[in-house]
Amino acid sequence: MTKFLLAVHVIAAIVAIGPVTVAASMFPPAARKVLDAPDDTSALATVRLLHRICQVYAVAGVAVPVFGFATASDMGVLGDTWLIVSIGLTALAAVVLAALVLPRQSAILEGYEKQETLSEAVPERAVADRAVTVRLAMFTGIFNLLWATVTVLMIIRPGSTTGA
Numbered sequence: 001m002t003k004f005l006l007a008v009h010v011i012a013a014i015v016a017i018g019p020v021t022v023a024a025s026m027f028p029p030a031a032r033k034v035l036d037a038p039d040d041t042s043a044l045a046t047v048r049l050l051h052r053i054c055q056v057y058a059v060a061g062v063a064v065p066v067f068g069f070a071t072a073s074d075m076g077v078l079g080d081t082w083l084i085v086s087i088g089l090t091a092l093a094a095v096v097l098a099a100l101v102l103p104r105q106s107a108i109l110e111g112y113e114k115q116e117t118l119s120e121a122v123p124e125r126a127v128a129d130r131a132v133t134v135r136l137a138m139f140t141g142i143f144n145l146l147w148a149t150v151t152v153l154m155i156i157r158p159g160s161t162t163g164a
Helices: 002-036 040-060 063-075 083-119 123-156
Strands: none
Touching: 002 040, 002 063, 002 083, 002 123, 040 083, 063 083, 083 123
């Protein structure tokens, strides 16, 4: 049963978390492209799609810790330090995604949709949006770094008998 749970946990991580990290990383440059070419409907459609991918796969990503807990319980490692640190980092990554990345993506999209209804773009708004995309890129980088750290911990498992 452990091998099955571990396989589902790893597959869920690849299928759910991978797309979030990639789409979230692509969002800020795509959003800046909309700023540079506000009439480019395909650029705006790309930003909308990337945000939707982040939202959907963030929800699907809940399966990763669920199967992770089941796997750890089956392996009897719930009290191991590397796992506790991984759980904390995973929780922190979830908070960064839910509180810092997704809301900022939504705000950027709402700003573009409001701007679409205006007859002309407001230059001050473009400057503010560029600053928001820079901060969003920073938060996305933090999210990705947290997940990379968790991945390394899951592979190395410091202190375990199978750790490197």
